[in-house]
Amino acid sequence: MTMDREQATALLRWYGEIGVDEAVTEGPVNRFAVRAPDPAPQAATASQPEAAPVQTQAPAPRPAAPAPIASNADVVAAAAAANSHDELMAAIHTFDGCPLKRTATTTCIYDGNPEARIMIIGEAPGRDEDVQGKPFVGAAGKLLDKMLAAIGLDRTNTYITNTLYWRPPGNRTPTPEEIALCLPFLERQVALIQPGLLVYTGGTAAKAMLNRTEGITRLRGRWFSLEREGRTAIPAIAMFHPAYLLRRPENKRHSWKDLLAIRAKVDELDLLQDATRQKP
Numbered sequence: 660m661t662m663d664r665e666q667a668t669a670l671l672r673w674y675g676e677i678g679v680d681e682a683v684t685e686g687p688v689n690r691f692a693v694r695a696p697d698p699a700p701q702a703a704t705a706s707q708p709e710a711a712p713v714q715t716q717a718p719a720p721r722p723a724a725p726a727p728i729a730s731n732a733d734v735v736a737a738a739a740a741a742n743s744h745d746e747l748m749a750a751i752h753t754f755d756g757c758p759l760k761r762t763a764t765t766t767c768i769y770d771g772n773p774e775a776r777i778m779i780i781g782e783a784p785g786r787d788e789d790v791q792g793k794p795f796v797g798a799a800g801k802l803l804d805k806m807l808a809a810i811g812l813d814r815t816n817t818y819i820t821n822t823l824y825w826r827p828p829g830n831r832t833p834t835p836e837e838i839a840l841c842l843p844f845l846e847r848q849v850a851l852i853q854p855g856l857l858v859y860t861g862g863t864a865a866k867a868m869l870n871r872t873e874g875i876t877r878l879r880g881r882w883f884s885l886e887r888e889g890r891t892a893i894p895a896i897a898m899f900h901p902a903y904l905l906r907r908p909e910n911k912r913h914s915w916k917d918l919l920a921i922r923a924k925v926d927e928l929d930l931l932q933d934a935t936r937q938k939p
């Protein structure tokens with residue numbers, strides 16, 4: 660099919676509008692045709708003498724086989740082996756078992772202060788986050804910064820991360836399998852950061868961490884408690900995702916209520932006093 664300049668421009672504009680803003684490869688990849696590398700040639704044995712070399716054409720180069728998709732048990736083990744925040748960051752950076760990593764540009768884990776007592780969890784990196792390798796640096800991040808500033812918070816007294824560390828292509832919603840695969844890393848992050856308060860922005864983080872099926876409209880503005888064996892329970896609240904508020908600004912009034920509730924809890928628990936605390 661041929662198209663003129665105007666049609667091509669219209670097509671590109673439409674791609675942008677539906678979130679296809681990046682060429683992942685120049686052409687489609689037939690994953691069924693990607694073969695695992697051949698096993699190493701075996702040495703000749705007395706009973707199986709080496710066959711005479713056969714003249715063949717040089718084999719066509721094959722695409723490298725992608726890293727195998729990890730199992731949940733692999734992620735649980737990798738996360739449990741990390742005994743500090745730095746070790747966990749290294750483990751996530753070197754982890755190749757999540758298929759999203761194949762199309763992402765960077766591994767985007769956190770921004771803010773690992774000593775902070777307030778932990779904010781979003782969904783997944785978008786285009787700007789994927790480029791910069793830091794959560795919430797694009798338009799939604801700028802709104803998040805304003806929302807935090809309205810209650811006296813910023814990136815020096817909060818720790819900001821996502822449910823997934825790799826950008827889903829075209830910003831599509833992460834699948835339940837992708838979320839479940841990466842969840843042990845996020846759980847370990849919470850265990851190592853030991854926040855005094857958790858804020859989930861958007862339904863993906865809230866549903867994953869609270870193990871609930873309701874949507875964000877039902878979950879937001881309510882207090883929950885994150886309870887994990889052997890650890891102090893952590894108060895947790897969900898609120899609308901800033902990206903949603905950019906599309907539906909009329910809902911900001913609900914978020915203002917949620918922000919006031921968060922600030923009241925921060926004061927009640929004295930969470931801004933001890934960024935240099937000894938972790939319990």
Ligand code: URA
Pocket residue numbers: 781782783784785788793794795796797799800821902
């Ligand atoms: N949306 C998210 O959920 N996280 C980001 O880091 C950016 C946008």
